[in-house]
Amino acid sequence: MDGSMTKMAASSGWEVKSPSREYTTLAPAVRQEIDGFLAEHPVKLGAIAERLGVKVLLSTLPRGTSGQIAQEDGEFVIRINRHEAKHRQRFTLAHELAHYLLHRERIVAEGGWSENVLLRAPNQPIQIEYEANRLASDLVIPSHLLAQATADYTGPMTSEVIEDLARRFGVSTAAMEIKLQMV
C-alpha cells in the first residue's frame, strides 16, 4: 500500500476501493502497531484495541445508541451496545477505534461522546464522522486483503458472492458494497 489513489485491481475486473487518506496518513509508528492485525480476515478488532491500550466493553446502552468513547481515569474506553447485531458491533468498534486514532485530542477536550445508530455524535462536526467511517472501513476490510479474497471467485459479482465476502470479513453487505465501489 503506497498511498496512491490507484484502484486496486481484483479478479474479474472488480474494483476494490483504495485505502483512505485517513489510513495512509497515519503515523508510521501507529501503522506498525496495527498493520500486523490487518493481514487476516476477519480482522481481530479486539486485539487491535488491546495493542493500542484501549479498553472495550460490551454494555447495555440506551436504545438508539450504538457506541460511546471517552477517557476515564486516564484510560480510553469504548462501549459497544451489546444488543445490536454482531457485524454492526464490529463496525461500531472500528469506527470508535478510528476516532481514537484520529481524534484523540477532541475526545479528551469534549469529554467523550455517544454515537447514534448512524454513528454520529450529535454535537460533533459531521466531518469527523466521515473520517472515522473511512478509516473504520479500512480496518474491517483492508483493501489488499479484499483484493486477495476476490481472487477466490470467478465470474460476475453476484449478491451471493458479496454476501459470502461480507461473511468472511464479518461485515454487513452494505459495508462490503462500499468497499467494492458499488455505491
Ligand SMILES: [Zn+2]
Ligand atoms: Zn463517530
